[in-house]
Amino acid sequence: MTHPHLPRGFTLIELLLALTCVAILASLAWPSYQSLILRSQRAQARASLLQAAHWFERAASANGNYPLTTDVPISVLQIEGQRYRMSVTSTAQSYTLSAIPLGTQAADSCGTLTINHLGMRSVEGASQAASQCWSR
Numbered sequence: 001m002t003h004p005h006l007p008r009g010f011t012l013i014e015l016l017l018a019l020t021c022v023a024i025l026a027s028l029a030w031p032s033y034q035s036l037i038l039r040s041q042r043a044q045a046r047a048s049l050l051q052a053a054h055w056f057e058r059a060a061s062a063n064g065n066y067p068l069t070t071d072v073p074i075s076v077l078q079i080e081g082q083r084y085r086m087s088v089t090s091t092a093q094s095y096t097l098s099a100i101p102l103g104t105q106a107a108d109s110c111g112t113l114t115i116n117h118l119g120m121r122s123v124e125g126a127s128q129a130a131s132q133c134w135s136r
Contacts, residue, residue, distance in 0.1 A: 045101075050115070051076075098124075
């Protein structure tokens with residue numbers, strides 16, 4: 001009694017087809033993934049800017065005017081993730097906070113996010129409108 005030969009694995013052609021399908025799917029998914037990473041880091045920068053703006057408003061409520069740039073603690077200007085650097089310019093009557101993208105985040109189409117003492121949110125060096133950058 002003879003048994004027919006049963007294949008016990010994948011042929012090279014089958015393996016190459018599977019790898020090609022995986023490569024095509026990965027090449028389609030990668031830009032979306034990168035976009036989501038940039039957007040999540042931008043959301044973190046927006047949250048940090050808003051927290052710093054609240055700190056400035058609380059300080060102004062307690063002292064009668066905004067703290068000067070030199071009087072702002074470093075902890076107020078921290079943005080988690082190290083993809084943005086926060087800077088501040090302030091006087092007794094006004095302040096402007098900026099989140100400047102660093103490294104790979106510089107590829108983000110929203111550029112530098114800013115907020116001032118009037119609550120006006122804007123972007124600098126962006127290819128998108130401020131409302132789009134601040135809402136997504």
